[in-house]
Amino acid sequence: MSVYSMTGYATVQSSTAQSALETESSPDANSRLGVEIRSVNSRFLDLAFRLPDELRQAEPALRELLTGQLKRGKVEVRVSLESTSASNLRAPSSATLQRLGSLEDSIKSWLPQAAALSVADVLRLATNEDKKPHDHSPELLKLAKKTLTELMAAREREGARLADMLLDRTGQLRALAKLAVPMVPKLVEQQKARFLERWKEAMALSESATLPEIAQDRALTEATAFAIRIDVAEEITRLSSHLDEIDRLLADGGELGKRLDFLIQELHREANTLGSKSASLELTRISVDMKVLIEQIREQVQNIE
Incomplete structure (x- = not known):
């Protein structure tokens, strides 16, 4: 067996591209996923995760992956997720605009002094309304395995x-x-x-x-x-x-x-x-x-x- 240091660093990035249909329904379907793992010496195994909110559910699987190969060290895992779409601005659907108008009328009937929706407000709310979240967990675990392999090689x-x-x-x-x-x-x-x-x-x-x-x-x-x-x-x-x-x-x-x-x-x-x-x-x-x-x-x- 090899002798492993507790000091090491590895980072891997990957672009996740979806089908045209998925891209149309989810503006963040085309994105860049990055995993960075750094470790220093410690008496025990100490894991710390820095994950985007939309990837928090993957933390238990990441923890299991790391504890399977690492025995000691203070290890920090950072995950980044960035959209690579040319623009996140898309024309709101008629149904979405109708729903926003109806909601605005309902609110003004109770609060006449409420400010009207601006174009920016409509675009932001419509984007969130139309967006269908994409599950990046499978890509994340695959990328984390590759990053962990590179970390182990660096520690070796x-x-x-x-x-x-x-x-x-x-x-x-x-x-x-x-x-x-x-x-x-x-x-x-x-x-x-x-x-x-x-x-x-x-x-x-x-x-x-x-x-x-x-x-x-x-x-x-x-x-x-x-x-x-x-x-x-x-x-x-x-x-x-x-x-x-x-x-x-x-x-x-x-x-x-x-x-x-x-x-x-x-x-x-x-x-x-x-x-x-x-x-x-x-x-x-x-x-x-x-x-x-x-x-x-x-x-x-x-x-x-």
């Missing part, structure tokens, strides 16, 4: 880019861990030598004198305690295990954003522990570099579905 392309970036960062973390492993034994040997030297100075022994066995044992004990205190083998092992799991999830794809979030927290914990055990400037720098890389991973994981 962005997801592939994010996956490549994450794999690059996990590779850098492994390289830093590899640098840290041989530093600990070297530090232990250096500390052991320091302990022995301090014991020599404390006992005011010359370089030719033989260090008492008890002093050597004490130095070895101190060196062993120091080695245990700065040992980061477990942290490096766990960190490598987490990195392997991240690589596996990226290879498998699918809905993995929340699992990656958990693994990033574990990586932060191991890097912090490594830094707290640091007994040299080099190890401290490695810990800091790891934290920088992990933070870069965390920022990008927020965009993965």
Whole structure:
């Protein structure tokens, strides 16, 4: 499966043309329908619809369509409907004009001061009277499916880019861990030598004198305690295990954003522990570099579905 980003954008427009009979009876039969879908990251799936009033009835079907493919993200769906007819002005039918005249006479009999209908009023009322609404729902759903397909393709392309970036960062973390492993034994040997030297100075022994066995044992004990205190083998092992799991999830794809979030927290914990055990400037720098890389991973994981 692919890795999908929660960030994406797609828009599709289509002209809907009806028959001559439908066009004659419905001035908006020839129209341009547009669907725009944009999405950004979110912890859950959050859908928002911006639909014209005449298409409100299609919202449940659109919601079902989107929830069937999208799992997370803040998604906004905008639908536009524009008439492409040369003119919406049509000659009112005789029946319509007769009905408007009758209504006007009836109103004036009760309200003599009422203003007479203007030509603009007649055209507007006659257009609404003659208009037979056209159901655009089938065209809308068909166009929404196409737009959703393009959105998923955009999210997949962005997801592939994010996956490549994450794999690059996990590779850098492994390289830093590899640098840290041989530093600990070297530090232990250096500390052991320091302990022995301090014991020599404390006992005011010359370089030719033989260090008492008890002093050597004490130095070895101190060196062993120091080695245990700065040992980061477990942290490096766990960190490598987490990195392997991240690589596996990226290879498998699918809905993995929340699992990656958990693994990033574990990586932060191991890097912090490594830094707290640091007994040299080099190890401290490695810990800091790891934290920088992990933070870069965390920022990008927020965009993965």
